[in-house]
Amino acid sequence: MPDKSQISRRDALAASVAVVGSTTLAARAAASAAVKAEWIDAHSHIWTSDTSVFKLQPGITVEDLAPKDFTAKDLMAVAAPQGVGRVVLIQHNVFHGADNSYLIDAWRQQPDRFRVVAIVDDLRSNAGKAMRQLFQQGVTGLRIRPRKGITDWLQTDGMINMWKTAAETRQSMCCLMNPEHIAEVDAACQRHPDTPVVIDHFARIGVDGTVREKDVSALSGLAKHKHVKVKISAYYALGKKRPPYHDLVPMIKRLFEAYGADRLMWASDCPYQLTGDNSYEASIALIRDHIDFVSDKERRKLLRTTAEQTFFYNQ
Ligand SMILES: [Zn+2]
Numbered sequence: 001m002p003d004k005s006q007i008s009r010r011d012a013l014a015a016s017v018a019v020v021g022s023t024t025l026a027a028r029a030a031a032s033a034a035v036k037a038e039w040i041d042a043h044s045h046i047w048t049s050d051t052s053v054f055k056l057q058p059g060i061t062v063e064d065l066a067p068k069d070f071t072a073k074d075l076m077a078v079a080a081p082q083g084v085g086r087v088v089l090i091q092h093n094v095f096h097g098a099d100n101s102y103l104i105d106a107w108r109q110q111p112d113r114f115r116v117v118a119i120v121d122d123l124r125s126n127a128g129k130a131m132r133q134l135f136q137q138g139v140t141g142l143r144i145r146p147r148k149g150i151t152d153w154l155q156t157d158g159m160i161n162m163w164k165t166a167a168e169t170r171q172s173m174c175c176l177m178n179p180e181h182i183a184e185v186d187a188a189c190q191r192h193p194d195t196p197v198v199i200d201h202f203a204r205i206g207v208d209g210t211v212r213e214k215d216v217s218a219l220s221g222l223a224k225h226k227h228v229k230v231k232i233s234a235y236y237a238l239g240k241k242r243p244p245y246h247d248l249v250p251m252i253k254r255l256f257e258a259y260g261a262d263r264l265m266w267a268s269d270c271p272y273q274l275t276g277d278n279s280y281e282a283s284i285a286l287i288r289d290h291i292d293f294v295s296d297k298e299r300r301k302l303l304r305t306t307a308e309q310t311f312f313y314n315q
Contacts, residue, residue: 044089045271049069057096088115089117123156204238
């Protein structure tokens with residue numbers, strides 16, 4: 001999730017929910033987790049400047065890539081030391097559009113390590129056919145988003161075809177959207193009650209620096225649809241946008257009360273999480289070491305099991 005907005009420099013207010021963690025404990029947890037590599041990052045991008053093999057979208061050049069390269073190897077170099085062994089790779093619309101070949105290639109090379117959330121052209125009425133083909137290539141989710149100039153973005157023939165297909169294949173409809181789109185997703189979930197849905201990055205609540213109660217309430221309300229899950233991710237882009245991100249803990253707690261550990265999953269959103277003062281470790285540490293309202297078993301679900309069941313199911 002590229003975000004150009006300014007990082008808030010206001011003084012940090014103490015989060016209303018208590019946090020725990022000591023450097024020693026955190027270091028020990030990281031060290032033992034690294035050995036097992038048991039965690040799953042439910043959302044990262046990768047790309048390459050080698051356009052001889054993987055083409056960029058028309059109008060995009062290698063100069064637009066920042067960083068220039070962020071390959072699977074680069075990703076695992078920051079993820080593995082934190083105990084992350086598997087990652088869900090997310091198609092980057094701006095760079096590659098609906099050409100998912102780079103991510104699929106990464107999956108082919110390491111099918112146990114990666115799954116792919118791809119993009120298909122949802123304006124094609126038979127978009128579901130492309131989803132079924134991609135399902136054979138490690139694609140267990142589809143990235144969808146509001147399209148400019150299309151008012152009912154979830155009611156086009158192609159989108160309806162996708163939601164119906166997903167109810168059969170169990171591929172998740174992964175929504176990159178803002179709080180104002182929650183009501184439309186709510187309506188779509190009523191029309192397609194069996195379709196798995198994953199909301200990216202808390203529906204970007206707090207992207208302008210303010211986490212609004214009405215937005216948190218609306219996102220919590222989507223929990224009434226039993227196949228909706230939420231990625232608790234992209235901390236660099238939400239609220240104060242500064243480690244240790246404790247200002248986001250109250251929102252995470254609210255969602256935990258609404259969805260439970262079985263329907264929330266941690267994700268980094270790399271390489272964007274690596275910008276400025278942010279880091280991979282700061283992201284996973286918020287869930288692994290700092291929240292005190294979950295049991296060990298629930299924490300394991302947030303960091304592994306939910307993503308495993310959602311994206312790493314057998315083809
Ligand atoms: Zn992203």
